[in-house]
Amino acid sequence: MNDMRLLERAVDTQVNKITARKVQVYYGQNHALKDVDVDILDKTVTAFIGPSGCGKSTFLRCLNRMNDTIAVCRVEGRIDLEGEDIYDPRVDPVQLRAKVGMVFQKPNPFPKSIYDNVAYGPKIHGLARKKADLDEIVESSLRKAALWNEVKDRLDAPGTGLSGGQQQRLCIARAIATSPEVLLMDEPCSALDPIATAQVEELIDELRSQFSVVIVTHSMQQAARVSQRTAFFHLGSLVEYGETGQIFTNPKDPRTESYITGRIG
Numbered sequence: 001m002n003d004m005r006l007l008e009r010a011v012d013t014q015v016n017k018i019t020a021r022k023v024q025v026y027y028g029q030n031h032a033l034k035d036v037d038v039d040i041l042d043k044t045v046t047a048f049i050g051p052s053g054c055g056k057s058t059f060l061r062c063l064n065r066m067n068d069t070i071a072v073c074r075v076e077g078r079i080d081l082e083g084e085d086i087y088d089p090r091v092d093p094v095q096l097r098a099k100v101g102m103v104f105q106k107p108n109p110f111p112k113s114i115y116d117n118v119a120y121g122p123k124i125h126g127l128a129r130k131k132a133d134l135d136e137i138v139e140s141s142l143r144k145a146a147l148w149n150e151v152k153d154r155l156d157a158p159g160t161g162l163s164g165g166q167q168q169r170l171c172i173a174r175a176i177a178t179s180p181e182v183l184l185m186d187e188p189c190s191a192l193d194p195i196a197t198a199q200v201e202e203l204i205d206e207l208r209s210q211f212s213v214v215i216v217t218h219s220m221q222q223a224a225r226v227s228q229r230t231a232f233f234h235l236g237s238l239v240e241y242g243e244t245g246q247i248f249t250n251p252k253d254p255r256t257e258s259y260i261t262g263r264i265g
């Protein structure tokens with residue numbers, strides 16, 4: 001970790017956005033996540049790190065019930081978003097996912113125009129009463145995703161025709177168009193080149209003034225660059241969670257130290 005620059009980045013708030021308690025996840029007989037307790041702070045970037053298969057993506061998917069779509073998956077425990085149990089049967093997962101948006105590893109724009117990619121969510125959630133409102137949401141989302149200047153003259157062009165980095169920023173614009181409270185990102189830069197990665201990382205830093213951002217990453221350098229909080233997972237358990245600077249410079253658990261120094265992983 002010698003080449004990593006750990007910047008002093010203050011956490012602006014101590015307000016919890018998401019509280020997870022005793023979360024267990026099973027895929028059939030496989031007990032993939034064990035007893036995870038975590039508080040995700042508002043207006044903060046939280047990174048989930050750990051070796052392959054340790055359960056980072058599984059836990060991320062618990063936070064907006066994406067695991068509901070996996071037939072063999074069972075989630076136990078409690079996860080609250082602003083004090084409300086997101087697994088309450090009265091919660092509509094589609095509404096939940098508008099509040100807790102997600103960006104995936106591989107950019108996955110819809111086979112639609114750039115405009116329609118961003119307008120889709122606000123339309124289905126009834127967030128715009130008239131076309132002018134929708135235009136405004138599309139423009140502001142593309143601006144927040146740092147893509148507006150590159151696409152403003154070709155909003156009718158297909159989203160799939162953009163470069164990989166632009167497509168990922170389009171997916172971020174799509175996710176933020178419903179004004180989510182939390183943005184989940186599952187290795188959002190793994191398919192991107194270093195320039196596009198830097199742009200997305202810069203964007204993540206800007207987005208945290210408005211949202212709580214949770215990012216799964218295999219890159220410890222990336223976790224150190226973008227996050228204020230880091231959670232280290234190992235073999236289905238949350239081993240250590242704290243301020244990113246502390247996790248990388250002064251880990252308390254020997255497993256965290258082994259991982260960040262490259263001895264496990």
Ligand SMILES: Nc1ncnc2c1ncn2[C@@H]1O[C@H](COP(=O)(O)OP(=O)(O)OP(=O)(O)O)[C@@H](O)[C@H]1O
Nearest residue numbers: 027030032050051052053054055056057058059070
């Ligand atoms: N859809 C699924 N069906 C069955 N088992 C799954 C599924 N997704 C994940 N698992 C299992 O859950 C465990 C945790 O996997 P998960 O993908 O959450 O780990 P991860 O830390 O995100 O890994 P990676 O860094 O490789 O993406 C693994 O044992 C994996 O095989």
